[in-house]
Amino acid sequence: MALVSGAGSGIGEAAAIALYAAGATVYGLTSNPTTLAAASAKHPEIRWLAADVTKRAEVDLAVKSATAEGRLDLLVNNAGIYRFASLEASEEAMVRSQFDVNVLGALFLTQAALPALRASRGAIVNVSATSARKASPGQVVYAATKGAIESFTRALASELAKDGIRVNAVAPGPTMTGGVAKMREARNIADADMGQISKLIPLGRIGTAEEVAHWILTLGDPQVTWVTGQIIGVDGGLTAG
Numbered sequence: 090m091a092l093v094s095g096a097g098s099g100i101g102e103a104a105a106i107a108l109y110a111a112g113a114t115v116y117g118l119t120s121n122p123t124t125l126a127a128a129s130a131k132h133p134e135i136r137w138l139a140a141d142v143t144k145r146a147e148v149d150l151a152v153k154s155a156t157a158e159g160r161l162d163l164l165v166n167n168a169g170i171y172r173f174a175s176l177e178a179s180e181e182a183m184v185r186s187q188f189d190v191n192v193l194g195a196l197f198l199t200q201a202a203l204p205a206l207r208a209s210r211g212a213i214v215n216v217s218a219t220s221a222r223k224a225s226p227g228q229v230v231y232a233a234t235k236g237a238i239e240s241f242t243r244a245l246a247s248e249l250a251k252d253g254i255r256v257n258a259v260a261p262g263p264t265m266t267g268g269v270a271k272m273r274e275a276r277n278i279a280d281a282d283m284g285q286i287s288k289l290i291p292l293g294r295i296g297t298a299e300e301v302a303h304w305i306l307t308l309g310d311p312q313v314t315w316v317t318g319q320i321i322g323v324d325g326g327l328t329a330g
Contacts, residue, residue: 090114090159091309092152094142094198095168096135097124099266100216103298104165104305105135111306116155118142118168118198142168142194145201152201161205163309166195167216169234173227184230191234195241203249210253214308215242216301217260219324235260239320246318255317257308262324263287264296291326 091108095101096117109115109132117132119125120141129137136158140151155161169191172183195215206213217235224232239258246256263286287294301323307313308321322328 090116090155090161091163091165092116092118092155092161092198092202093165093167094118094194095216096137097121097128100261100264100298100301100305101165101167102128102132103302104167106132107299107302107306108163108165108309109134113163114159116151118151120168142198143189145197148197148201152198152205156202156205160209161202162209162211162311164199164202164206164211164213165216165305165309166198166213166238167305168194168198169216171231173231175227176229179230187230187234188237191231192237192241195238199245206249206254207252212255212309212311212313213245213249213257214305215256215258216305217242217258217320219260219262219322219328221260222322223328242320243318250317255308255313257317258320259301259304259308260320260322260324260328261301262290262296262322262327264298264301266298289327290324291329294325296323296325 091113093101093105096105097119105115105117115135117135117137118140125137125139138151138154140147142148170187215238217238220228220232221235221239242256242258249256304321304323
């Protein structure tokens with residue numbers, strides 16, 4: 090069984106679909122009732138749970154519900170939000186919300202899932218971003234949250250190695266998801282500007298959620314037994330230089 094947070098759209102949705110196609114029983118976690126209803130109708134093969142990852146009680150209940158149905162083999166900490174602004178323009182609520190979801194959410198969900206993962210000697214895959222290592226102006230807060238996720242990944246891998254639990258992360262570069270599309274619309278970002286972003290990527294294009302999901306699936310594969318504490322850049326070579 091796999092549990093994927095932020096599974097209602099984007100990379101989380103693609104990961105849930107890929108895991109199901111590979112034969113896993115998949116529980117998808119989302120906090121937005123509208124997203125949950127739409128995702129449930131679109132992907133009835135996925136088992137959906139409502140939980141706000143920033144609220145430990147809701148996370149505990151969701152994990153308890155999922156693990157009552159079987160063994161938990163994989164946790165995917167994907168839930169995340171981004172609000173781009175300069176540091177001066179980053180208001181307290183904006184800063185706290187990103188750390189709450191992106192960092193505390195991953196910690197709380199992992200804490201709740203640890204007993205089940207110890208029992209299965211399972212795996213954890215966290216979702217970081219290239220912003221942690223190659224940030225741009227306006228990404229100070231978001232980059233800090235993803236830097237925390239990468240440190241969390243390495244430290245947790247060391248801590249849980251004795252339990253046979255592998256902990257890795259994927260760090261996607263610019264990826265065309267529904268969230269990015271909404272950001273483009275809100276900021277009136279033209280196709281030409283997106284083309285300029287593509288030119289910064291050695292492979293010359295923006296990635297897809299499915300390409301990132303492939304690496305989540307790979308790192309979560311129980312046959313991948315000797316890889317832990319790694320951050321895999323899925324970014325078209327953006328952080329290669």
